[in-house]
Amino acid sequence: MSKKLGVAIVGSTGYGGVELIRLLASHPQAEVTSVISSSSAGTPITEGYPHLTGIREELLDDVDAATIKSKADVVFLATPPGVASKLAPELLAAGLKVIDLSGDFRLKSPALYEQWYKKPAADEEHLGKAVFGLSEIYAENVRGADFISNPGCYPTATTLGLFPAVKAGFIDPATIIIDAKSGVSGAGRGASLGTHYSELNENLRAYKVNQHQHIPEIEMILSDAAGAEVVTTFTTHLVPMTRGIMSTMYASVRGDRSLNDFLELYRSFYEGRPFVRIRPEGQWPATKEVWGSNYCDIGFALDSRTNRITIVSVIDNLVKGAAGQAVQNLNLMMGWDETLGLQFVPAYP
Numbered sequence: 001m002s003k004k005l006g007v008a009i010v011g012s013t014g015y016g017g018v019e020l021i022r023l024l025a026s027h028p029q030a031e032v033t034s035v036i037s038s039s040s041a042g043t044p045i046t047e048g049y050p051h052l053t054g055i056r057e058e059l060l061d062d063v064d065a066a067t068i069k070s071k072a073d074v075v076f077l078a079t080p081p082g083v084a085s086k087l088a089p090e091l092l093a094a095g096l097k098v099i100d101l102s103g104d105f106r107l108k109s110p111a112l113y114e115q116w117y118k119k120p121a122a123d124e125e126h127l128g129k130a131v132f133g134l135s136e137i138y139a140e141n142v143r144g145a146d147f148i149s150n151p152g153c154y155p156t157a158t159t160l161g162l163f164p165a166v167k168a169g170f171i172d173p174a175t176i177i178i179d180a181k182s183g184v185s186g187a188g189r190g191a192s193l194g195t196h197y198s199e200l201n202e203n204l205r206a207y208k209v210n211q212h213q214h215i216p217e218i219e220m221i222l223s224d225a226a227g228a229e230v231v232t233t234f235t236t237h238l239v240p241m242t243r244g245i246m247s248t249m250y251a252s253v254r255g256d257r258s259l260n261d262f263l264e265l266y267r268s269f270y271e272g273r274p275f276v277r278i279r280p281e282g283q284w285p286a287t288k289e290v291w292g293s294n295y296c297d298i299g300f301a302l303d304s305r306t307n308r309i310t311i312v313s314v315i316d317n318l319v320k321g322a323a324g325q326a327v328q329n330l331n332l333m334m335g336w337d338e339t340l341g342l343q344f345v346p347a348y349p
């Protein structure tokens with residue numbers, strides 16, 4: 001049997017990192033050879049994650065480029081904003097391929113990053129080198145690349161739902177309004193006032209209204225689809241559930257289009273892309289229907305009274321929104337079938 005590709009995970013003690021461990025455990029061509037922690041090196045990962053007992057018993061490694069290179073060929077960075085901007089250049093210089101799950105390399109303008117993330121941006125040279133990996137849209141750029149910037153969870157659900165209609169001119173981009181909701185694992189493992197049980201349970205709250213760091217990322221993708229600058233309204237809500245994102249999008253339809261025109265457009269746009277599933281008329285996707293899987297499910301309704309389209313797009317934030325899409329990008333980078341290690345049936349109910 002041929003040797004598998006060695007993969008290291010920085011931030012393996014976080015939710016994105018531990019989801020990478022789960023997905024890569026059944027990957028036929030890649031294996032995790034180093035799980036890394038900046039704060040708990042030398043302790044077993046099972047201390048923080050007993051569900052990995054008997055699956056990953058080794059000790060956590062320290063963050064060190066030379067050690068990572070001695071154990072792996074590809075490194076995933078599942079770290080908070082502001083870490084990859086410093087670490088990725090060192091890892092690339094050591095000869096590693098890098099897939100960054102954070103927002104550090106998505107926006108190409110340092111000023112825009114600093115405006116929305118309120119942190120110093122990565123250097124312009126590396127911002128220019130990072131390939132933005134929204135897999136279904138930019139697969140051609142990802143194939144053969146060495147450095148991938150994985151998209152955000154909300155931008156993935158939102159732009160997969162909007163891109164074909166904007167690109168085809170079926171909707172007026174200036175009229176788009178995006179109403180998005182996320183489960184709490186989207187905020188990572190660290191506890192905070194807004195995410196602890198009694199604040200979250202039996203509650204629904206809007207947050208970061210008009211200030212969310214994913215707004216410029218969504219606008220970057222929609223502007224690419226439109227071929228002109230698009231600005232948009234995007235409101236996020238925290239839902240008392242663990243996993244899942246639903247983006248509900250509204251826009252005015254251009255010209256005389258039927259619902260069937262939209263269904264045909266989307267089916268043809270995503271033909272051969274197994275992780276996007278277009279729902280038939282009248283069937284609305286729900287977050288549970290993609291739970292634990294790499295699917296993005298999209299449903300539509302056209303209101304003839306207002307001539308507005310409603311598009312609902314759902315993903316699992318930790319899979320298609322983070323670790324799953326990162327593995328999909330690994331597959332594309334390596335020239336493998338993009339579904340390797342990702343053929344999970346959603347866990348239902």
Ligand SMILES: NC(=O)C1=CN([C@@H]2O[C@H](COP(=O)(O)OP(=O)(O)OC[C@H]3O[C@@H](n4cnc5c(N)ncnc54)[C@H](OP(=O)(O)O)[C@@H]3O)[C@@H](O)[C@H]2O)C=CC1
Pocket residue numbers: 010011012013014015016017036037038039040063077078079080081083101102103151152153185186187188189190317318321322
């Ligand atoms: N959760 C989600 O649904 C999604 C998350 N993302 C992005 O992915 C990244 C990871 O998110 P998530 O896993 O949820 O976050 P978590 O907070 O759960 O985990 C982040 C991990 O990063 C490690 N870390 C912290 N500081 C450093 C450092 N200076 N150097 C190296 N490692 C460090 C920590 O582990 P340790 O202390 O052991 O080093 C921590 O466990 C974030 O940028 C997030 O925005 C993107 C899409 C979706």
Ligand SMILES: CC(=O)N[C@@H](CCC(=O)OP(=O)(O)O)C(=O)O
Pocket residue numbers: 081101102103151152153182183184185186187213214236238
């Ligand atoms: C529920 C929740 O709090 N979600 C986070 C998603 C953070 C994230 O994934 O941030 P980057 O993609 O920018 O790294 C948020 O809304 O900020």
